Amino acid sequence: MKAFSFFPRTKMPWNCFCCVSQDQEEPAETSRVHKNRDYPWDIYSLKELLHATNSFHHDNKIGEGGFGSVYWGRTSKGVEIAVKRLKTMSAKAEMEFAVEVEILGRVRHRNLLGLRGFYAGGEERLIVYDYMPNHSLITHLHGQLAADCLLDWPRRMSIAIGSAEGLSYLHHEVNPHIIHRDIKASNVLLDTEFEAKVADFGFAKLIPDGVTHLTTRVKGTLGYLAPEYAMWGKVSESCDVYSFGILLLEIISGKKPIEKLPGGVKRDIVQWATPYVQKGLFNQIADSRLKGKFDREQVKSTVLIAMKCTDNSPDNRPTMIEVVDWLKGGIGRRKKEITNHVDETEDEEEVYDETDTDHENYGMELSDARENITRARSQRR
Numbered sequence: 001m002k003a004f005s006f007f008p009r010t011k012m013p014w015n016c017f018c019c020v021s022q023d024q025e026e027p028a029e030t031s032r033v034h035k036n037r038d039y040p041w042d043i044y045s046l047k048e049l050l051h052a053t054n055s056f057h058h059d060n061k062i063g064e065g066g067f068g069s070v071y072w073g074r075t076s077k078g079v080e081i082a083v084k085r086l087k088t089m090s091a092k093a094e095m096e097f098a099v100e101v102e103i104l105g106r107v108r109h110r111n112l113l114g115l116r117g118f119y120a121g122g123e124e125r126l127i128v129y130d131y132m133p134n135h136s137l138i139t140h141l142h143g144q145l146a147a148d149c150l151l152d153w154p155r156r157m158s159i160a161i162g163s164a165e166g167l168s169y170l171h172h173e174v175n176p177h178i179i180h181r182d183i184k185a186s187n188v189l190l191d192t193e194f195e196a197k198v199a200d201f202g203f204a205k206l207i208p209d210g211v212t213h214l215t216t217r218v219k220g221t222l223g224y225l226a227p228e229y230a231m232w233g234k235v236s237e238s239c240d241v242y243s244f245g246i247l248l249l250e251i252i253s254g255k256k257p258i259e260k261l262p263g264g265v266k267r268d269i270v271q272w273a274t275p276y277v278q279k280g281l282f283n284q285i286a287d288s289r290l291k292g293k294f295d296r297e298q299v300k301s302t303v304l305i306a307m308k309c310t311d312n313s314p315d316n317r318p319t320m321i322e323v324v325d326w327l328k329g330g331i332g333r334r335k336k337e338i339t340n341h342v343d344e345t346e347d348e349e350e351v352y353d354e355t356d357t358d359h360e361n362y363g364m365e366l367s368d369a370r371e372n373i374t375r376a377r378s379q380r381r
């Protein structure tokens with residue numbers, strides 16, 4: 001039995017559970033369940049995961065992310081799993097693996113993707129999750145399933161509330177607190193009932209008690225980054241709140257966080273929504289695929305929550321506890337609590353004419369993002 005050597009223990013102030021001993025020479029036939037922790041997870045054998053995924057056959061491949069590919073599989077007990085196979089080992093991939101396993105191993109919530117276990121041996125790093133049959137939110141909003149229109153308004157609201165509850169748990173219930181740092185539509189997975197499960201903890205940070213913010217290298221996805229984080233690397237829970245606000249606008253409108261206008265100018269979703277909010281034209285923000293079938297009051301209050309979350313100043317953003325409360329609360333309470341960004345007397349039926357644009361991939365240079373953020377902020381003031 002050897003101790004894992006891959007994990008940079010010295011950098012971690014807590015006792016890392018994935019530094020446990022494991023037989024790396026010949027993988028065991030069956031996985032071992034660790035019952036001494038709060039939540040059980042397995043150390044799988046390579047043989048078991050090869051068998052479950054048909055040796056990582058390309059027909060089993062669900063998708064690919066920055067750090068590796070994800071495969072569908074079925075264990076010998078008949079349980080469906082998703083296995084993330086990390087690409088060629090590098091210090092970065094090693095860190096992603098260690099952070100993901102460490103963090104997911106210490107949390108359990110109905111709105112966070114469940115960790116089933118992992119395998120680490122030789123060059124192979126595999127993370128095993130619950131399989132989510134309804135894929136990710138991005139697939140439904142902008143991807144292969146977008147045309148199927150499976151996300152009606154009640155489903156969108158329930159996904160928004162579920163994701164908010166998962167985040168609120170990370171920020172306020174887990175100790176040390178966890179900042180996710182990569183909240184986005186592709187990291188919200190959907191189970192059989194379309195219940196949201198926040199996933200992908202590879203960039204997450206543990207925040208010890210009493211620490212209000214940290215300065216770090218910027219990780220995450222452009223379009224979702226809070227301005228103070230994108231510009232100065234200042235990270236706190238409110239950066240996740242900002243990203244959640246962007247996600248909320250995306251859920252309501254079906255638009256991408258950044259779109260390319262004719263002529264190449266990029267516009268973020270807050271810039272796009274702001275004129276409608278100022279004119280009180282909330283219904284115009286709702287996704288046209290909903291064909292008008294939505295609760296108007298809910299659309300309005302949810303847009304206003306999103307605008308609060310994406311406030312330029314982190315101090316003005318709500319906490320995730322407040323966001324959950326507002327999203328779930330009675331309309332009357334929401335109206336009272338949320339600072340309205342609009343003159344309530346404006347006529348909601350007025351039509352705001354916007355030139356339609358094509359929505360391209362929102363990958364962009366950081367400098368572009370900073371420019372856009374600055375432009376958006378000055379427009380909103």
Ligand SMILES: Nc1ncnc2c1ncn2[C@@H]1O[C@H](COP(=O)(O)OP(=O)(O)OP(=O)(O)O)[C@@H](O)[C@H]1O
Binds near residue numbers: 067129136
């Ligand atoms: N547990 C799961 N069940 C079903 N599908 C999953 C699961 N985990 C990931 N996927 C799918 O696998 C694909 C790759 O996921 P992954 O988390 O590696 O990358 P990503 O989030 O798309 O991108 P990146 O990690 O680079 O930000 C995505 O399409 C995702 O929806």
